[in-house]
Amino acid sequence: MTSFDTSPQLNVWRMLLALAVVFVMLATTGWTALRSHRESTALQASLTAWEEGSVHGHRLPDPQAAPAELTRFFAALTAVERTDLAHRFPLAVGNMNGAPVELRYRANRIALNDARKAEKKRMHDSRLTPAGQQLAGRRMHRYEALLTKGRHILAFDPEGSGRLAEVFGSLSKAERISVVVPGVDTDLLTFQKTKRKYSATAGMAEALHAAERKASPSTRTAVIAWADYTAPDGLGVDAATAMRAEDGAVRLNALLRALPGMAPVSMFCHSYGSVVCGVAARGMPGRVVDIAVAASPGMRVAKADHLGTGARVWAMRDATDWVQDVPYLEVGGLGHGADPVSSGFGARVLSARDAEGHAGYFEPGTDSLRNFADIGVGAYRSVTCAHEDDGCRTGLPGATAAKRA
Numbered sequence: 339m340t341s342f343d344t345s346p347q348l349n350v351w352r353m354l355l356a357l358a359v360v361f362v363m364l365a366t367t368g369w370t371a372l373r374s375h376r377e378s379t380a381l382q383a384s385l386t387a388w389e390e391g392s393v394h395g396h397r398l399p400d401p402q403a404a405p406a407e408l409t410r411f412f413a414a415l416t417a418v419e420r421t422d423l424a425h426r427f428p429l430a431v432g433n434m435n436g437a438p439v440e441l442r443y444r445a446n447r448i449a450l451n452d453a454r455k456a457e458k459k460r461m462h463d464s465r466l467t468p469a470g471q472q473l474a475g476r477r478m479h480r481y482e483a484l485l486t487k488g489r490h491i492l493a494f495d496p497e498g499s500g501r502l503a504e505v506f507g508s509l510s511k512a513e514r515i516s517v518v519v520p521g522v523d524t525d526l527l528t529f530q531k532t533k534r535k536y537s538a539t540a541g542m543a544e545a546l547h548a549a550e551r552k553a554s555p556s557t558r559t560a561v562i563a564w565a566d567y568t569a570p571d572g573l574g575v576d577a578a579t580a581m582r583a584e585d586g587a588v589r590l591n592a593l594l595r596a597l598p599g600m601a602p603v604s605m606f607c608h609s610y611g612s613v614v615c616g617v618a619a620r621g622m623p624g625r626v627v628d629i630a631v632a633a634s635p636g637m638r639v640a641k642a643d644h645l646g647t648g649a650r651v652w653a654m655r656d657a658t659d660w661v662q663d664v665p666y667l668e669v670g671g672l673g674h675g676a677d678p679v680s681s682g683f684g685a686r687v688l689s690a691r692d693a694e695g696h697a698g699y700f701e702p703g704t705d706s707l708r709n710f711a712d713i714g715v716g717a718y719r720s721v722t723c724a725h726e727d728d729g730c731r732t733g734l735p736g737a738t739a740a741k742r743a
Contacts, residue, residue: 587614642685
């Protein structure tokens with residue numbers, strides 16, 4: 339799932355906060371050691387091979403170079419040379435900020451197909467337990483789904499629980515770009531779902547893209563389903579701290595700085611994803627004009643002004659969302675600070691009518707999705723505020739539009 343779990347687990351948060359001293363000690367000892375431990379992965383192996391590779395006798399550039407430098411490098415190559423690099427170093431190219439978008443899609447198809455073949459073999463590996471073979475089968479079927487014609491995978495890392503990013507629409511031609519950042523329990527296997535489709539990252543982004551096209555058919559939009567960070571697993575200690583958010587923020591801002599073109603970008607951050615966006619906000623490029631959060635446990639600041647961004651900050655929460663019962667405070671690194679929908683926080687508070695709980699904000703037909711879509715296409719005067727005073731629309735750009743019934 340892509341959100342916090344059901345209300346009985348709220349007791350976990352209260353227990354964590356009550357034991358703050360114990361957990362802070364863990365955070366500065368065992369967790370730190372675990373966090374600093376790095377293993378060799380397929381992606382790292384591909385990056386190492388890239389660093390040792392060459393084109394026409396010339397060494398390849400640093401894969402961690404600035405996106406603009408990498409963009410210039412790829413632009414100087416022929417189409418054949420670019421394709422050759424994608425085949426030689428698929429994971430490196432597929433995750434390289436600065437590589438052409440279409441080339442990343444191509445490289446990730448190669449990497450996904452390689453991963454599919456590997457998992458197919460593991461399904462029949464007698465050294466694995468039956469549970470291990472079954473997991474290999476689930477991963478193989480996920481790779482097959484991601485390889486479906488027409489899907490555009492912008493980032494892919496098969497290591498561990500897996501990381502992904504997918505694009506809906508044309509990123510290179512978009513006039514407006516939206517980025518969906520999901521919450522806990524987001525990984526390769528939960529990236530998309532058949533049941534409760536719009537509670538999963540891919541379903542969220544697909545629904546938002548469709549709603550944006552409906553809101554403004556003439557506006558070329560692209561939506562990125564960004565699950566390219568290691569999200570917390572359930573409501574454990576990771577979900578109550580910013581550790582995962584800090585790592586995710588670095589990855590998120592690297593993506594944002596490498597997006598093609600000059601189109602304005604709007605962020606849509608759900609649940610723990612709002613913690614990621616809160617931590618990342620100060621380092622986001624100026625083209626990020628909106629940060630909208632839903633079902634947020636906090637953004638690691640006391641007020642929206644403290645985020646250090648010039649973007650408009652929006653917040654929403656459905657009346658039936660249990661996250662409202664989470665303690666909105668921060669003690670010894672545990673908890674995520676003030677409630678973004680509170681009057682003192684300073685966000686523009688939007689209606690989330692009909693969202694129905696913690697995971698329903700991207701359901702078609704809800705105020706929450708319509709509001710997200712209006713923000714995504716820049717139709718700010720069409721949003722519906724949570725309160726009758728229409729305060730969320732104060733000082734917004736654009737022509738006045740009638741309030742939605």
